[in-house]
Amino acid sequence: MKKAPIHRFADSPIHRFTHSPIFIALWLALLFLPFKGLEAAGVLFIVLFAAVSLLRVFKNYAGKIKGLLSSLKKFISGRIRIKLPESKTRSIALTLLMSVVVMALPFYGHDYLIDIAVLSGIYIILAQGLNIVVGFTGLLNLGFVAFYAIGAYSYALLNTKLGIGFWASLPLSVMLVTLSGFILAIPALRLKGDYLAIVTLGFGEIVRLVLNNWDSFTKGPNGIGGIEPPHIFGMQISRLGQFYYFIIIFVLLAVFIIRRVAASRIGRAWIAIREDEIASSSIGINTTAYKLYSFAFGAFWAGLAGVLFAAKMQFVSPESFTFMESVLILCMVILGGLGSIPGVILGAIILVMLPEMLREVQLYRMLALGSGLVMLMIFRPQGLMGGKGVSFRS
Amino acid sequence: MLELNDIHTFYGPIEALKGITLKVNQGEIVCLIGNNGAGKSTTLMAISGILKPKAGTISFIGSDISDMPPHSIVERGISHVPEGRRIFPRLTVKENLEMGAYTVGSRTNKNKKLKSQFDKVYEMFPVLRERERQMGGTLSGGEQQMLAISRALMSEPKLLLLDEPSLGLAPIIVSRIFKAIQEINQEGVTILLVEQNAHAALNLSGRGYVLENGRIKMHGQGKELLNSEEVKKAYLGE
Numbered sequence: 001m002k003k004a005p006i007h008r009f010a011d012s013p014i015h016r017f018t019h020s021p022i023f024i025a026l027w028l029a030l031l032f033l034p035f036k037g038l039e040a041a042g043v044l045f046i047v048l049f050a051a052v053s054l055l056r057v058f059k060n061y062a063g064k065i066k067g068l069l070s071s072l073k074k075f076i077s078g079r080i081r082i083k084l085p086e087s088k089t090r091s092i093a094l095t096l097l098m099s100v101v102v103m104a105l106p107f108y109g110h111d112y113l114i115d116i117a118v119l120s121g122i123y124i125i126l127a128q129g130l131n132i133v134v135g136f137t138g139l140l141n142l143g144f145v146a147f148y149a150i151g152a153y154s155y156a157l158l159n160t161k162l163g164i165g166f167w168a169s170l171p172l173s174v175m176l177v178t179l180s181g182f183i184l185a186i187p188a189l190r191l192k193g194d195y196l197a198i199v200t201l202g203f204g205e206i207v208r209l210v211l212n213n214w215d216s217f218t219k220g221p222n223g224i225g226g227i228e229p230p231h232i233f234g235m236q237i238s239r240l241g242q243f244y245y246f247i248i249i250f251v252l253l254a255v256f257i258i259r260r261v262a263a264s265r266i267g268r269a270w271i272a273i274r275e276d277e278i279a280s281s282s283i284g285i286n287t288t289a290y291k292l293y294s295f296a297f298g299a300f301w302a303g304l305a306g307v308l309f310a311a312k313m314q315f316v317s318p319e320s321f322t323f324m325e326s327v328l329i330l331c332m333v334i335l336g337g338l339g340s341i342p343g344v345i346l347g348a349i350i351l352v353m354l355p356e357m358l359r360e361v362q363l364y365r366m367l368a369l370g371s372g373l374v375m376l377m378i379f380r381p382q383g384l385m386g387g388k389g390v391s392f393r394s
Numbered sequence: 395m396l397e398l399n400d401i402h403t404f405y406g407p408i409e410a411l412k413g414i415t416l417k418v419n420q421g422e423i424v425c426l427i428g429n430n431g432a433g434k435s436t437t438l439m440a441i442s443g444i445l446k447p448k449a450g451t452i453s454f455i456g457s458d459i460s461d462m463p464p465h466s467i468v469e470r471g472i473s474h475v476p477e478g479r480r481i482f483p484r485l486t487v488k489e490n491l492e493m494g495a496y497t498v499g500s501r502t503n504k505n506k507k508l509k510s511q512f513d514k515v516y517e518m519f520p521v522l523r524e525r526e527r528q529m530g531g532t533l534s535g536g537e538q539q540m541l542a543i544s545r546a547l548m549s550e551p552k553l554l555l556l557d558e559p560s561l562g563l564a565p566i567i568v569s570r571i572f573k574a575i576q577e578i579n580q581e582g583v584t585i586l587l588v589e590q591n592a593h594a595a596l597n598l599s600g601r602g603y604v605l606e607n608g609r610i611k612m613h614g615q616g617k618e619l620l621n622s623e624e625v626k627k628a629y630l631g632e
Contacts, residue, residue, distance in 0.1 A: 265496075268489075268492075269496070271482075271485070272482060272485075272496075275482035275483060275484055275485060276482055276483075278444060278476055278480060279476060279480035279482065280493075281443075281464040281465060282442060282468070282474040282475075282476055282480070282546075283473075283493055283494050283496050283497075283548075283549065284468030284469060284496050284497040285465060285496055286463065286465040287465075288463075
């Protein structure tokens, strides 16, 4: 048998050099140099060199370590028998424990933590909305933040200009966003794949630019302040703890409804379209209509998240609705696992919490986040909790 | 049952079908043969509404379906097994079949109907019952073809359009599939079959059409075409 050329290349001195720890460290340090200066690049070089060399050494012993661990495991499980309760009771107990942790957060957490938790809640709703479009239906939407922005601004404007309260503006705003979802979908759904992604990206930018430049109506880059927080039975929801429970109710509602819809005829049609559009139409699914529903239903939740965001911050400005925000939401969906509802919840929480936790190492925050995502895509391309991988075909 | 009258279709500026006229009667197996690019698959796509004809009419059981969207055509009783099988790879076999019955879901007493449909296809292809919980994409090519045909049958079609069911399959599987096509036909489903495997297809069919460059070159009884010198030379390699 002939040896494949790639093997010969692997043995070549060039290959050996480019894969040596010193080259890898040098290369990344050079890339880093223009951004953080000589000192940081030097530190990075040393750290990377040590890390890569260690990894190499570790790799040589990986097999041995694995064997050792498994024999250790056997040894322990042979000696000690821990009686684990049955899986069903265990999962109920776990759910109970988690709900206690979540529900009691305002009693043990300080304001900073509750604030982040509220933000996580808003992002969970938002990411679930995008998950409908990208995860279930397989349509790549890069301008999802536009719907979030429309939701937030419509509550802000209805409230500050017309004095309409939260509960009256909520359905109005959400309806408006759903309608804008329909309007975007009608031209966009003639396109497929990359083209659709670019059109949605354009839509996101258009909405942001309109908000930024229409000074007389949206106050431009200054934003709109003094938005009223919601009231329940005459009680104003303005304290963080109250708002936390308020958000939880909406998150539960969103997750419940989206789960039900995803398991229905409509959800099945979405998944079929994601898997194969031509096959879907050949078995009698009205693909145009269902793609339209998917866009509008996704937009609906983004609108709700937008209204909640405006009500929480009591201030909106175009800065909160940049393209990076769309990317962040998409990252939450991909991180958690496309089409997986619990996964997307986890993804949203992680991506809200992580930057906050990494605030200590401010400088390297985005670097760590970025490399974390790269690692994830290499080792777990289906996302943290995604069972079935998804490709963007239509 | 199905009548195509002077159908023209285009892919951008390229005219793929240059006036196709054909007829399929109730209970028949009709086959379309022809070279690559002759317009066989395009004809099927025009019938099932995936591709809209620019000119001409298609009528099915007395009503004009040329302007209908694909999903309404399925509801009228035409099921299309697309070329290359196109099963849903990340749905299980059972889910694939359930999706096939999508149009059944809106009818009354659907559960009873669904069950009998499942029994029917499982009887025809017992291997699908064994693989019920497996992902569609993990099946072998032959099993995927069986799944694709079964999925199309779930909507209880009156007319089944089959696009190259023997594509890339081992001879023994091909004969199994062809036998199934015959069984389906005997149960009263009319079949319009597109095949490269002209010999087997013409043997199976009552009538056949030979397509060339988007036009119908000749048509006749299956056996007749098999014996025709021209067909022999061009498609059977004899």
